[in-house]
Amino acid sequence: MRLTIHLDTFDRLNPMAFVILWLDKEMRQWSREGHHGLDLPRWGALRVDCGNTLMCGPHDSTPFCVLEGLDLNATGGPFEGETGRAQWCANEGRTLMSGHWHVQCVETGCVTPENGIFAGDEMR
Template sequence: MRLTVHLDTFDRVHPMAFAILWLDKDTRQWSREGHFGLELPEWGALHMDCGNTLVCAPHSAVPVCVLEGLDLNEAEGPFEGEVGRVQWCAVRGSNLTTGHWRVQCVDTERKEPENGVFAAGDEA
């Protein structure tokens, strides 16, 4: 299952800041599909912690942001239109910035991507 998640309302970072992430529930990886005003890597790993999804840089367990309440371990979810709070943690040494996440699209088809997004082999 692949999800498109829209992150926004980070007014303290930038009034128009947003990011659109593509989450792969099966491989536990993500890629950045679009962004403005938020600095984040092009892709990374997803980790779960107490029903929250931690969006981390490649080769790291330190989150760039935490999608509160987005539980990728649930068999029945998530669903299109589901919403929650996101904590932006990418700026080290500063207070957490709160925004919102929203599931824009859920793709349940199992097919190979046209272009590989994630690093593999020796680059991983």
């Protein structure tokens, strides 16, 4: 299952900040598909802890962002339209900033992406 997630409302960082992500539930990886005002690498690893999804870097287990309530281990979910709070912790000093996550799309079938990490492109 692949999810398209939209992160936004990080107004203290940038009033127009957003990120569009693809989350691969089985591979436990994420890929940045679009962004403005939030600095993250092109891809990284996902961890689940206490019903929350932690977005980590490709070679580091420290989370950039915690998607509260997005439980990738839950049966029957996530679903399109599901929302929750996002805690951004990738800025200097690790001061948390609150925003929101929103599931825009859930793809349950086999989908072949054109490019990016899920297409097997080189991971940078």
